[in-house]
Amino acid sequence: MKLAYDGTAFSGFQIQPNKRTVQGEIEKALSKMAKGDFIRIKGAGRTDAGVHARGQMIHFDYPKYIPAEGMLRAMNTLGPEDIVFLNSEIVDQTFHSQYLATGKIYQYRVDNHQLKDPFTRLYAHHHPFEMDLKRTQKALAVLEGTHDFTSFASAHSDKEDKTRTIYEASVMIDEKTEEWIFTFRGNGFLYNMIRIIMGTILQIADGRRPLEDIKRILEAKDRTAAGPTASPKGLCMMEVLYDEHTLDE
Amino acid sequence: MKLAYDGTAFSGFQIQPNKRTVQGEIEKALSKMAKGDFIRIKGAGRTDAGVHARGQMIHFDYPKYIPAEGMLRAMNTLGPEDIVFLNSEIVDQTFHSQYLATGKIYQYRVDNHQLKDPFTRLYAHHHPFEMDLKRTQKALAVLEGTHDFTSFASAHSDKEDKTRTIYEASVMIDEKTEEWIFTFRGNGFLYNMIRIIMGTILQIADGRRPLEDIKRILEAKDRTAAGPTASPKGLCMMEVLYDEHTLDE
Numbered sequence: 001m002k003l004a005y006d007g008t009a010f011s012g013f014q015i016q017p018n019k020r021t022v023q024g025e026i027e028k029a030l031s032k033m034a035k036g037d038f039i040r041i042k043g044a045g046r047t048d049a050g051v052h053a054r055g056q057m058i059h060f061d062y063p064k065y066i067p068a069e070g071m072l073r074a075m076n077t078l079g080p081e082d083i084v085f086l087n088s089e090i091v092d093q094t095f096h097s098q099y100l101a102t103g104k105i106y107q108y109r110v111d112n113h114q115l116k117d118p119f120t121r122l123y124a125h126h127h128p129f130e131m132d133l134k135r136t137q138k139a140l141a142v143l144e145g146t147h148d149f150t151s152f153a154s155a156h157s158d159k160e161d162k163t164r165t166i167y168e169a170s171v172m173i174d175e176k177t178e179e180w181i182f183t184f185r186g187n188g189f190l191y192n193m194i195r196i197i198m199g200t201i202l203q204i205a206d207g208r209r210p211l212e213d214i215k216r217i218l219e220a221k222d223r224t225a226a227g228p229t230a231s232p233k234g235l236c237m238m239e240v241l242y243d244e245h246t247l248d249e
Numbered sequence: 250m251k252l253a254y255d256g257t258a259f260s261g262f263q264i265q266p267n268k269r270t271v272q273g274e275i276e277k278a279l280s281k282m283a284k285g286d287f288i289r290i291k292g293a294g295r296t297d298a299g300v301h302a303r304g305q306m307i308h309f310d311y312p313k314y315i316p317a318e319g320m321l322r323a324m325n326t327l328g329p330e331d332i333v334f335l336n337s338e339i340v341d342q343t344f345h346s347q348y349l350a351t352g353k354i355y356q357y358r359v360d361n362h363q364l365k366d367p368f369t370r371l372y373a374h375h376h377p378f379e380m381d382l383k384r385t386q387k388a389l390a391v392l393e394g395t396h397d398f399t400s401f402a403s404a405h406s407d408k409e410d411k412t413r414t415i416y417e418a419s420v421m422i423d424e425k426t427e428e429w430i431f432t433f434r435g436n437g438f439l440y441n442m443i444r445i446i447m448g449t450i451l452q453i454a455d456g457r458r459p460l461e462d463i464k465r466i467l468e469a470k471d472r473t474a475a476g477p478t479a480s481p482k483g484l485c486m487m488e489v490l491y492d493e494h495t496l497d498e
Binding site for chain 1: 253254255301325330331332333334335364365366367368370372425
C-alpha cells in the first residue's frame with residue numbers, strides 16, 4: 001500500500017511502546033479488520049518524529065483474500081485522520097517494500113519569509129534569512145553523484161557502508177507560495193542525512209559558510225564538520241522507487 | 250494590528266473562561282509586555298472555533314508609547330506559535346477595528362479529491378463528490394447583491410436586521426492543488442452565514458439540490474429552508490476592509 005501522513009502527531013514511523021507511531025496505528029487498524037489477528041507491517045523507510053510522507057510504501061501478509069480496492073477503502077475507514085492510504089495492490093510473496101526499493105525521493109520545504117506562515121509552520125522549516133539561489137544550487141550540485149556521506153550521517157547511524165548515490169539534489173522556488181522546495185533523489189539515505197545536508201546547505205545559502213565548505217565537509221568524513229540537523233517538519237518522503245518489473249506481475 | 254492564525258487549536262476568537270482563544274492568548278501576551286497591566290483587545294470579527302484568519306484586525310490602547318515596529322516584533326516573540334502578527338500601526342483614538350470596518354473578505358476551501366489530503370485536512374472542507382463548476386457559479390451569482398439573508402443565518406444570530414450586501418461570491422479551482430476556492434466579499438456577514446451558504450452551495454454543486462433552490466431559499470427567510478452548516482475548518486477571514494482614509498492620517 002502507498003500512503004501519505006502528516007507526521008506532526010506521530011513519534012515517527014517505527015513502533016515504540018506507549019508512543020503513537022505510524023506503524024502502531026496501521027497495525028492497530030489492520031488487527032481490527034482481521035478480528036484480532038495481529039498483522040505486522042514493513043515500511044520502505046522509517047521516518048522520524050515530525051517527518052511527513054506523501055508516498056511511503058508498506059507491505060504485509062493478510063490472512064485472507066480481500067480485493068485491493070476493498071483493502072484501500074477499509075484502511076481509510078479504520079485508520080486515523082492523519083494517515084491516508086493512496087493505493088493498494090496485491091503482490092506476490094517475493095515483494096518487500098524496503099529491500100526491493102531501488103531509491104527514494106524526498107522533499108524539504110523552507111519558508112523563507114521574515115514572518116512564519118502559521119499555516120505551513122508544521123510542514124516547512126522557517127529560515128528568515130536572505131538566501132542566494134545560485135549559490136545554493138552550486139552547493140547542491142557538489143552533493144550529486146556517489147560519495148561517502150559519513151559527514152552527513154547521524155552518529156547514531158548503524159550502517160557500516162556510508163557510500164550513497166544522489167541522482168538529484170535541486171531546489172526551486174514555488175511561484176505562488178515563495179517557498180524554497182528542495183528535492184533529493186538517491187539510491188538510499190543514511191539516518192538524518194537529508195536533515196544534516198539541509199542544516200549545512202542553509203548555512204551556505206545565507207552566507208554563514210563559504211560555498212567551498214561543502215566539498216571540504218564531504219572529504220572530512222566527520223559528522224562534526226557539517227552543520228546542524230535541520231528540523232524534521234520540513235522533510236517529506238515523496239516516493240519510493242522500485243524496478244519497473246517489481247510491481248508488475 | 251493585522252494578524253493571521255491557524256484556528257485549529259483555538260475555541261474561536263472571543264475570550265471564554267477556561268478555553269484557549271485567540272483573544273485570550275493575545276491579551277495574555279500584551280499583559281506580559283505591559284508588566285501585568287491588563288489590556289483588552291477588540292477584533293474586527295469573532296471567528297468561530299476552527300475558523301482561520303489571514304487578515305484579522307485588532308485594536309487596543311497600550312499604556313505607553315512603543316514604535317509600531319517594536320510592537321510587531323514583541324508580539325511575534327511573546328505570542329503563541331499559531332498566531333502571527335503581520336502588521337502594526339499606531340492609529341488615533343477614533344479608530345475602531347470592528348465599527349469602522351466597511352466590509353470583509355472570506356475564503357472557503359474545499360478539497361474535492363476522493364481521498365482526503367492529510368496536509369489540508371485542517372484547512373479545507375472535504376467534499377469527495379463530483380461537482381459542476383458552471384452550476385456552482387450560477388448559484389453563487391444569485392447570492393450577489395443586497396438581500397435579506399435570514400435563511401442563511403444561524404438561529405442564534407442576535408442581529409435584528411439581516412439584510413447584507415454581497416459584492417462578490419465566486420469560485421475558482423486552484424490549478425496546482427485542484428482545490429475549489431470560494432471567495433465572499435461583502436459589507437458584513439451574519440453568524441454562520443458563509444458556512445450555511447457553503448453547506449447549501451455544495452448540495453447544489455453536486456446535484457443533490459436543484460439550482461433554482463438558491464432563490465427559493467433566499468425568499469423563504471427561514472433557516473430550515475437552507476442546507477447544513479459546513480465545517481469551520483474550510484473558512485478563513487482574509488481581509489477586513491476600511492475606508493481608505495480611515496487608516497491614513
